[in-house]
Amino acid sequence: MASIRDKATGAEVLERLKKSLRVDWRDYVALVAYEVDGNPFAVLAAIILSQNTSDKNSIRAYMRLRSSIGVRPEDVAKARLEDVEEAIRPAGLSRQKARALKLLASKVIEWGGEEYLLREEPGVLRRKLLSVQGVGPKTADVFLSLVRKAPGVFAVDTHAARIAKRWGLVGDKAGYDEISRALLEFFGEGVSEEAHRLLIALGRTYCRARNPLCRECPVSDVCPSAQQRL
Numbered sequence: 001m002a003s004i005r006d007k008a009t010g011a012e013v014l015e016r017l018k019k020s021l022r023v024d025w026r027d028y029v030a031l032v033a034y035e036v037d038g039n040p041f042a043v044l045a046a047i048i049l050s051q052n053t054s055d056k057n058s059i060r061a062y063m064r065l066r067s068s069i070g071v072r073p074e075d076v077a078k079a080r081l082e083d084v085e086e087a088i089r090p091a092g093l094s095r096q097k098a099r100a101l102k103l104l105a106s107k108v109i110e111w112g113g114e115e116y117l118l119r120e121e122p123g124v125l126r127r128k129l130l131s132v133q134g135v136g137p138k139t140a141d142v143f144l145s146l147v148r149k150a151p152g153v154f155a156v157d158t159h160a161a162r163i164a165k166r167w168g169l170v171g172d173k174a175g176y177d178e179i180s181r182a183l184l185e186f187f188g189e190g191v192s193e194e195a196h197r198l199l200i201a202l203g204r205t206y207c208r209a210r211n212p213l214c215r216e217c218p219v220s221d222v223c224p225s226a227q228q229r230l
């Protein structure tokens with residue numbers, strides 16, 4: 001299988017992405033929560049809201065949650081399920097997500113409050129988060145890399161997964177863990193958060209699911225899938 005590795009290193013690709021793409025925190029719900037509120041539960045809540053929807057919708061839902069319920073675990077735990085559901089309606093799957101938010105809020109309180117999310121060893125915290133129904137590996141990894149700056153983590157969303165496959169870093173059938181490991185290995189330690197954001201920007205701007213804009217793409221000369229499309 002041809003791979004982008006045959007023509008460029010992860011560091012070279014990252015440099016190109018940095019030069020050609022714009023990452024604005026206002027376009028990413030996790031970054032909005034991080035910049036506007038900054039408490040760890042708020043960031044986890046924002047990532048849960050972003051599941052299976054656009055950042056635009058999840059940002060609307062996050063702002064409504066923030067103003068009508070609050071984004072501390074205590075606020076969400078004591079709110080009625082129906083009220084949380086109503087607040088986050090713009091994010092879709094609102095019943096499911098409201099349940100996950102309330103369950104996570106109760107768990108965080110049980111674990112010792114938001115401080116726990118900031119001081120637990122990242123590997124242990126990841127396992128704890130994954131034990132909560134409605135919290136998947138992407139949610140845990142975005143949190144660990146954004147808030148905890150944890151090493152050895154690379155969060156994979158649909159854009160990152162599609163691009164890793166098109167770059168030949170993994171096969172078409174690869175699952176979350178394999179893609180995460182491959183991207184971490186390609187880009188190297190210490191840049192996961194930035195690379196994750198840039199892959200989303202690349203996926204939104206050029207490497208779209210349908211009709212990717214290979215001709216204008218900043219990595220078309222090193223991407224093994226571009227050759228077939230040019």
Ligand code: SF4
Pocket residue numbers: 163166206207208212213214217218219220221223224225226229
């Ligand atoms: S060249 Fe095409 S397939 Fe490759 S990363 Fe760019 S848009 Fe995606």
